[in-house]
Amino acid sequence: RHGVPCTFFVPGYDAECHPDTVKAIDSAGFxxxxxxxxxxxxxxxxxxxxxxxxxxxxxxxxxxxxxxxGWRSPSGRKTRNTMRVLKALGYDYDSSDKDEDVxxxxxxxxxxxxxxxxxxxxxxxxxxxxxxxxxxxxxxEVLSQWQSEFExxxxxxxxxxxxxxxxxxxxxxxxARTAILDRMIAFHVQRGLAVPLSAAE
Numbered sequence: 001r002h003g004v005p006c007t008f009f010v011p012g013y014d015a016e017c018h019p020d021t022v023k024a025i026d027s028a029g030f031x032x033x034x035x036x037x038x039x040x041x042x043x044x045x046x047x048x049x050x051x052x053x054x055x056x057x058x059x060x061x062x063x064x065x066x067x068x069x070g071w072r073s074p075s076g077r078k079t080r081n082t083m084r085v086l087k088a089l090g091y092d093y094d095s096s097d098k099d100e101d102v103x104x105x106x107x108x109x110x111x112x113x114x115x116x117x118x119x120x121x122x123x124x125x126x127x128x129x130x131x132x133x134x135x136x137x138x139x140x141e142v143l144s145q146w147q148s149e150f151e152x153x154x155x156x157x158x159x160x161x162x163x164x165x166x167x168x169x170x171x172x173x174x175x176a177r178t179a180i181l182d183r184m185i186a187f188h189v190q191r192g193l194a195v196p197l198s199a200a201e
Contacts (some may be wrong), residue, residue, distance in 0.1 A: 004183045009035035009072040012056030013197050019063055033070035033095075034060060040074055046081040053085045074098050076123065082114055083108035093117040101158040110175075119161065125149050127163040132177065133170035143180040147187055154191070 008025050015022045025035055026032050037052040044052070046051055052072075060068050071086055074094035083106065086094060094106060097120045106118040124130050131137040137145075146162065153160040164181055165171030172181050 001182075002189050004185050004189060007031040007032060007033050007070065007095075009070075010060065011031050011035045011074070012037040012059040013038050013039075014054075015056075015059050015063055022060075022063055024114075031069070032060060032064060033069050033072065036074040037074050041077070043077065046079070049079070049081060050085050053082070054089065057089050061124075064115045069093065070119070072093060072121070078107045084114075087113070087116055091116065093119050095119040095121055095161070097121075098123050101153070103159055120159070121161040121163055123163070126161060128165055128172045128177070129170060132172075139143075139176045142177075143183055146180075146184050150184075150188065
């Protein structure tokens with residue numbers, strides 16, 4: 001409705017169970033990126049980790065008929081092996097780190113091609129999970145926080161990544177929480193600023 005693109009980070013298992021939903025996301029013009037297979041903690045043996053990364057990539061590519069460009073760790077954890085596998089699969093970016101507020105090249109080895117673009121995300125103040133799962137913050141207060149962060153990010157020429165979870169228990173899937181997301185997107189659009197708005201998990 002607002003014409004704002006976003007990314008849905010989708011676990012491979014969810015794509016297997018709900019292929020029509022994932023296809024509908026893609027058909028609506030949104031990016032579908034990888035988010036683990038079973039939303040695993042990612043403290044895995046390298047062989048098992050590689051297998052799951054490749055499995056999810058294959059599921060999403062077969063479903064959508066195009067390559068997957070990005071990945072976000074379900075737990076925020078990853079290893080050099082993770083980055084090597086993603087690079088070998090042709091991924092352009094990772095969006096798991098919380099260490100910066102601008103994109104950068106993440107180096108994971110000593111070779112000239114041992115890097116991937118990192119699109120860092122803010123896990124706390126720009127994520128619905130802590131507000132709705134732990135502090136049970138009212139939606140109006142969450143909206144105020146997001147708007148304040150957005151204005152500060154724009155004023156300092158930083159990178160704004162809003163993370164929402166489309167579920168009702170501790171995400172933005174209830175009517176009131178969806179309403180503030182709608183208002184946040186409108187707030188973003190009204191300012192006419194080319195600041196990326198993403199991503200849903």
